[in-house]
Amino acid sequence: MSSAPRSVQIKGTGSYTPQKALTNNDLSKIVDTSDEWIFTRTGIKERRIADENETSSSMGAEAGRRAIENAGLNIDVIDVIVVGTMTPDMPFPSTACLVQEKLGIKNAVCFDVEAACSGFLYIMEIASGLLQTGRYRNALVIGSEKLSSILDWEDRTTCVLFGDGAGAAVLGLGEEGDTAGIIDFKLGADGSKADMLHQPGGGCAIPPSTESLAGRQHFLKMRGKEVFKQAVRVMGQAAVEILEQNGIESDQLACVVPHQANMRIIESLSSRLHIPIERFFLNLDKYGNTSAASIPIALDEAARAGRIKRGDIILLVAFGAGLTWGSSLIRW
Template sequence: MERGAGTPIRITGTGAYLPEAVLTNVELQVRTGLRDEWILSRSGVRERRVAGKEEAASDLGLAAARRALEEAGCPPEALDLLVVATVTPDTLCPSTACWIQARLGAPRALPFDVSASSAGFLVALSVARQYLRSGAARRALVVAAEVVTRYVDWSDRENCFLWGDGAAAAVLEAGPGPGAALLALTLHADGQQADRLLLPGGGSRVAPITARTVETGAHAIRMHGHQVYRSSVRRLVEACREVLGEVDLPLEAVSLLVPHQANLRIIEAVAARLPLPMDRVIVTIGSTGNCSGASLPLTFDAARREGRLRPGDIALLAAFGGGLIWGAGLVRM
């Protein structure tokens, strides 16, 4: 058994932030030529939020973090750990977590980023849980913040309509007390499929940035949609069943499936194969698009705010992203 594995880990507050600017399918049609009805049928997306010119990942993350801390009744000074999940950081160095720590006023919190694409929130949760279980931290803040639209090739008619910007956060505390219990987490990866969903530019493989790398689209998201679809559905179903098995819970105990909002087709396929009826699945992609790592916590926060999750309910969280990395988690409200 892991050291401290019996220590209860609680989510005591969540918060979300979406930029003000809305880009609808109708507006996107002017830029891309893609019709509203076609986008909706392919993805379930009607509109997405777009960060302002002066907004970076830390700006979105800071707003979400403040809301989560306020709900938790936790002052920033009490935080021991700050983990940010992002693939669209403010800067490669320092981490986005450092920028948020400074502006939040959390001098005791150890800040660092994790990069796990759309599975980033689950990975960050897992890291924070280990710190709390070990006793190295008592209170942790997990933030997922993405400004994905800065990395979209608007001429890529297969994927450009999917993406949106946003952030969400959760406060985790160790020990008994009020809040939602984090019951279990499972994570997996297959790096041999890394080229199926990637952002080539910005790292040491494609450096320095030149006119040529910009012209060739090296700094835009690339995704092999059909391959990702097949892998994601199968892997998400497996992860959901695995995490339920870890705590001996039947599928019938799940009150609500809270999936990463990658694509409505993927969400519906996962629900059908588990199986779970769609009235026990929350779908928000229509108004947010795919916000990468921020998608899952945005949806979890929405489920709480909309009354889809009540005390005692079991939420099944599931996400899949570039890496490829996938996983699932269980939360008792």
């Protein structure tokens, strides 16, 4: 008789955020806005901005190094590296390959996944599936973004929302009989709403040109009100569905780690799940929306702050451009 499959566990977490903080008051000197306007609409007080020498790969490598150290592992046991990013260092090679070189890891499978703010949940499920084949031992999954590089600093509706940073986790198989680990994933996408949040220029559809640069096509574009409505809907849906399909009640959750995009969206999720906001881990005020880095940064900070303890059931939930969305239940 074959033994039961071993669970995929989070062995360690790590994060990195740039030193420079850009406050709402700082932004009010750049665009027509104010601390009160930004904070009341988003919950953001400041965000971190990478310096010119920092990239998604350098920030991701540092977050990854901290996660490997937290897991108590040597780099030679990491044989999968997956990076979720929508701001890669360059179109190719993958940011994961650049992270591999920076960390000195040999013989690892390396690739990127682009699912915007849902990226970390996407790469977690992909890496979990690879580990469960039995061909790999440990996977380093990283969400890393330098969103400041694609922001239009003349557009107050978008530049106030985003920041830079990276978060990471090491995934590995648990021992036989150990119930800790990832319980389930619920991912989804709707490409019919792709133009709600996108970066039009830079790919093969609108390659770099004098015209595309003059038309500011290489900056992030967002229809804010429509994105907000969709985010409230799909985050709630992803959370409710994964709880129902696993027979878990809201009051069994010790902590919810949501994508840190907007406080009003998170409050809506709190209301729909009937979970007090105090059981949500929030760092939105410090970092703003860091896209694929959002959940892993928050997860690392929650774990290190003791907000998550052995045996706790936690919920991760996100939405992003695409539109994409996802949720995951984990027994810590």
